[in-house]
Amino acid sequence: MTKQKKKLVLVNPLNTSTKGLVIHRQVIYPPLGLGIIATLTPDDWEVELIDENFDSFEYIDADLVGITALTSSVTRAYEIATIYEEKGTPTVLGGIHASMMPEEAKKIVSAVVVGEVESVWKTLLEDFTKGKMKNQYTGKLLPMEEMVRPKHEIFHKDYKFSSVQTSRGCPMNCEFCSVPSFNGNSYRYRPIEDVLDELETINHSMVYFVDDNLIGYGKRAQKRTIEFCNGIIERGIKIEWFCSASMNFADNEEVIELAAKAGCRMVLLGIESERIDQLQDMNKRLNAKMLKIDSYEIVFNKIHKYGIAVLGAFIYGLETDTPETMKARTKYINNAAIDSVQATVLTPLPGTRLFNRMQEDGKIKFNNFPQDWQHYHFGEVVWNHDLMNQETMDKEISINWHELYNEKILKKKFIRTLKQTKNPIAGIWSYGSNIQYHNLVFEHDDSRPQLSLEDIFGLKDVESTPFM
Ligand code: SF4
Numbered sequence: 001m002t003k004q005k006k007k008l009v010l011v012n013p014l015n016t017s018t019k020g021l022v023i024h025r026q027v028i029y030p031p032l033g034l035g036i037i038a039t040l041t042p043d044d045w046e047v048e049l050i051d052e053n054f055d056s057f058e059y060i061d062a063d064l065v066g067i068t069a070l071t072s073s074v075t076r077a078y079e080i081a082t083i084y085e086e087k088g089t090p091t092v093l094g095g096i097h098a099s100m101m102p103e104e105a106k107k108i109v110s111a112v113v114v115g116e117v118e119s120v121w122k123t124l125l126e127d128f129t130k131g132k133m134k135n136q137y138t139g140k141l142l143p144m145e146e147m148v149r150p151k152h153e154i155f156h157k158d159y160k161f162s163s164v165q166t167s168r169g170c171p172m173n174c175e176f177c178s179v180p181s182f183n184g185n186s187y188r189y190r191p192i193e194d195v196l197d198e199l200e201t202i203n204h205s206m207v208y209f210v211d212d213n214l215i216g217y218g219k220r221a222q223k224r225t226i227e228f229c230n231g232i233i234e235r236g237i238k239i240e241w242f243c244s245a246s247m248n249f250a251d252n253e254e255v256i257e258l259a260a261k262a263g264c265r266m267v268l269l270g271i272e273s274e275r276i277d278q279l280q281d282m283n284k285r286l287n288a289k290m291l292k293i294d295s296y297e298i299v300f301n302k303i304h305k306y307g308i309a310v311l312g313a314f315i316y317g318l319e320t321d322t323p324e325t326m327k328a329r330t331k332y333i334n335n336a337a338i339d340s341v342q343a344t345v346l347t348p349l350p351g352t353r354l355f356n357r358m359q360e361d362g363k364i365k366f367n368n369f370p371q372d373w374q375h376y377h378f379g380e381v382v383w384n385h386d387l388m389n390q391e392t393m394d395k396e397i398s399i400n401w402h403e404l405y406n407e408k409i410l411k412k413k414f415i416r417t418l419k420q421t422k423n424p425i426a427g428i429w430s431y432g433s434n435i436q437y438h439n440l441v442f443e444h445d446d447s448r449p450q451l452s453l454e455d456i457f458g459l460k461d462v463e464s465t466p467f468m
Contacts, residue, residue: 015377038150069098085109215245242267250299271287323396
């Protein structure tokens with residue numbers, strides 16, 4: 001008689017009050033961590049994924065439930081965990097929020113995975129099978145040679161991008177960022193051949209490299225990127241891709257040229273601010289150093305030269321911001337050669353020095369946790385600003401975002417991108433990304449209808465736009 005398999009239900013929860021403003025990772029890219037868990041789970045388990053990016057949650061019987069969450073989606077994760085726990089089904093929570101707030105998570109779920117999951121998942125399942133699951137498993141930062149590939153086939157078929165990771169960690173130490181606490185403060189690289197092998201197995205032609213900085217820093221990192229791009233070209237891997245990088249992406253034009261030949265069509269640059277003093281305040285050293293000797297514009301122009309669009313990430317409501325400085329930021333963005341804009345509100349995430357400092361100073365406004373984590377989606381002001389009261393902040397942010405994402409400026413940017421990159425895919429991707437931000441910013445504003453490509457240009461083939 002064949003033994004019945006145990007059932008593992010994996011859940012990717014979605015903040016139900018808003019999608020928030022960070023499009024990557026949650027909204028349009030598959031939940032890579034859950035794919036890795038699916039690979040690590042032995043064959044005597046059946047694995048099913050509930051992904052709220054596409055399907056509203058419906059209870060499925062399970063022996064064990066594994067949930068991942070960002071801070072903005074953890075309130076929803078706790079709701080779903082509670083449904084299972086009340087029925088006697090143990091739940092496990094992992095991901096960046098649970099890693100930073102394990103004691104909070106333990107009040108709701110049966111077990112928390114702190115840090116990267118690879119080194120502990122099999123032990124956790126063995127302990128569960130023996131009825132001895134502990135309430136915390138702390139993962140080690142394993143060398144990337146040991147990284148298993150995610151089971152891409154469990155992801156929803158409507159994801160337009162595949163997610164692939166080539167490295168983890170970051171040696172920078174920006175005050176607002178929790179990546180170094182979670183993935184370590186140095187780069188760990190996957191062997192290039194392993195990444196190329198994975199790229200050959202996936203069915204999507206559009207890929208998002210989820211690394212915080214695909215290019216890394218220094219000559220060694222440049223050499224690796226060159227080898228990687230050459231590998232894509234030599235193996236004839238036909239993909240178009242989008243990645244995040246730092247402003248040093250443009251240090252070596254050979255890197256940009258090869259990235260473009262290997263399929264790079266858009267790069268997200270964490271620019272944050274156009275002011276040196278603010279960059280220094282948040283410890284964004286590379287950008288500050290660059291502005292001291294040069295301008296960002298040189299970087300944008302070099303990237304455009306090879307047909308790649310620039311998605312610039314900026315923060316509003318920085319601690320030294322005033323209505324005037326935010327207005328100046330918007331003017332800068334609208335005039336600069338930035339194709340797509342990710343404008344977010346300064347949000348202190350747990351596990352960051354920014355959060356600890358603001359909490360010590362009693363500045364955190366939304367502090368009824370865990371309920372209030374749902375406000376930490378980068379589109380809402382969750383702390384008390386020294387120089388602007390709440391009403392002014394809300395009003396000014398709304399004014400600036402209307403200036404950034406109105407139909408007229410989006411159209412102007414699209415035409416400029418086409419001229420500068422001479423690459424229709426780069427134009428369509430950055431334009432689609434802008435439209436998505438527009439729709440997120442105005443999702444609760446009935447006077448600003450949600451946009452599609454068709455609305456502005458009469459383009460019919462909306463399906464070809466990965467960001468829509
Ligand atoms: S914001 Fe980017 S550069 Fe800064 S610490 Fe985080 S991942 Fe590193």
